[in-house]
Amino acid sequence: MQGCYINLERSTDRRAAMDAQLQRLGLTGVRRHAAIDAQTLAPGSAPITPGERACFLSHTEALTLANPGEALLVLEDDAQLSEALPAVLRSGALAQLEAEGCDIAFLECQPVTSTQHLLALWQSLQRRLPPQGSGASRHALTGIDFLDARTLYNWGAVAYLVMPKGLRVLPALLQEALANGPSQPYDLTLGSFLRDGRLQGTVLSPFLATPAWGSHADSTLGSPAESAAHDVLGGALRRLFFAGPLGGLDAQVAAWRHAPLTDDPQLRLLADLMAQLFVLTARDHAPR
Numbered sequence: 001m002q003g004c005y006i007n008l009e010r011s012t013d014r015r016a017a018m019d020a021q022l023q024r025l026g027l028t029g030v031r032r033h034a035a036i037d038a039q040t041l042a043p044g045s046a047p048i049t050p051g052e053r054a055c056f057l058s059h060t061e062a063l064t065l066a067n068p069g070e071a072l073l074v075l076e077d078d079a080q081l082s083e084a085l086p087a088v089l090r091s092g093a094l095a096q097l098e099a100e101g102c103d104i105a106f107l108e109c110q111p112v113t114s115t116q117h118l119l120a121l122w123q124s125l126q127r128r129l130p131p132q133g134s135g136a137s138r139h140a141l142t143g144i145d146f147l148d149a150r151t152l153y154n155w156g157a158v159a160y161l162v163m164p165k166g167l168r169v170l171p172a173l174l175q176e177a178l179a180n181g182p183s184q185p186y187d188l189t190l191g192s193f194l195r196d197g198r199l200q201g202t203v204l205s206p207f208l209a210t211p212a213w214g215s216h217a218d219s220t221l222g223s224p225a226e227s228a229a230h231d232v233l234g235g236a237l238r239r240l241f242f243a244g245p246l247g248g249l250d251a252q253v254a255a256w257r258h259a260p261l262t263d264d265p266q267l268r269l270l271a272d273l274m275a276q277l278f279v280l281t282a283r284d285h286a287p288r
Contacts (some may be wrong), residue, residue, distance in 0.1 A: 001089060002066060003030035004072035006058050008037055014077040015125060015214075019244030025086050030073060033062045046181040051100040056186040059175040068207055071098070075209070079159045082208045082243040083139040094161070103200045103271075104190070106149060107159035108242065109206035110234050117152050121241050122282050124205040129243070139243050141206065149201030150194045155187040158236070164239030166199070170185060173198060206243040210236055213247060232256050 005022075007015050015032060022030050034060050037057040038050035046053055059074065066072040075081075085107070097105050111117050124145040130136035147223060170193075176190050184192070193199035213235070236253045239246060262268060 001029070001071045001073060001094065003032040003075070004062050004066075005029065005030060005075040005077050005079070006033050006055075006062060007136060008033045009037045010037070010209050011035075011077060018075070018077050018079070021081060023113060025056055025081060025083065027073075027081075027086060027089075030075065033058070033065075033192045035077075036061065041219040047183060048181075048185055053182070054184040055157075056174075056182055056189070056261070059186050060171065060178065063162060063167060063271060064171045066167055068163070068164055070164060072162045074157070074160055074162065076158045078212045079209045080212045080242075080244065081159070082206075083137070084141045084243045085208045088141075088144055088204070088208060089275065091144075094163075097146070097161070100146070100164070100202075101165065101200055102163050102202050103169055104149070105146075105158065105161040105163070105202045105204055106153060107161070107204055107209040108211075108238055109149075109156040109203055110154045110238060111152050111154070111203070111241075112154045113237070116275075118278065119146055119281060120152065121205055123229050123285065125241055125268055126286065128206050133229065138206075138245065144208075145205045150197075150201045153191055153201060155185075155192055156211075156212050157187040157190065168201065199209060205241065207238065207241045208243060209265065210239045210242040210244065211254065213239075219265050229261065 005018050005019065017031075022028060036054045038054035041050055041054060041057075044050075044053060048056075062074055063072065071251055073089075111121060124147070126139045128143055128145065129138055130140045130142070173193055174186075174189070177183070182189060188198065190201075194201045232253060233256055236249055260268070
C-alpha cells in the first residue's frame, strides 16, 4: 500500500505533528505530498473559495501521481489516526474492499444525520468497541464494518483509501469536474459521484481517523467564524464514532450542546423530540 498526507509548505507545525504520528504508528511509508497553495493560484470563476479550489487540485494531483496498481491512503494534515489503523491495514480488509469492487473507502466522514444512518454508526460502535468497564482502550476493536457510502457519506476528506479500481476511475472524474468549475468543493464532489453511481464507496466503522480538535480554526479553506456551530458540533459527532480517545468531548461541546440555535419554539421542540426518539430507537435496537 502507498500513502501520502497533503500539507502546505507553510504549515510546518502540522507537518511535524503528522510525521511524528505516522512514525509512532509505524506508517513510515506514508509520504508528504506538497499541497497547492491558494495564494499561488490565479483568480478563477468557480463558485468555491480559492482555498477549496487549491484543496481540490491538491487531492486530484495526489491521486493522479499514485501508482494505480496498489491502494492509496490519502490523509489531510489535520487527521488524527486511530491506533487500530495499522492492524486494519495489515488485515484482509484491503483485499475484501477490492474484491467487493470498492473504489474509495472513507476512514471517517461527516455522516448524513438521519436516524437510520446515525443508528447504523452507533450500532457498529457498540458492536466493535470493547465492552464498557473492561478497561480496554477504544482502539481495541473486535472488527470493522463496511457501511454503504452512497447513502451514509455527507462530506469529509480527512482520511480515505482509494483502491486500484478507484485510481483508474477517479482522476478522470475529477479532471472532468475541474474542467467545469469545479462547482463544489472536493468532498462534496466525491459525494455526487457516489450518489450518481460513478463511484463505489464504503465507510469504515468505527472511524479510524477524525479531524484534530481545533483544526478548523486555522483552516485555509474558508471562513471558520461563519460556521463555528457546524464545525464544533459536526466535529464532535465525527469524534464520537472514532476508535480512539474522545479527548474531552463533553467539555468541547458544552457551550453548544444546549445552545439556543433558533428562536422558533416549535423547531426547538422538534429537536428535543428527535433526540429522545433516537435514544429510544438506539436502546430498543441495542446489539444483543
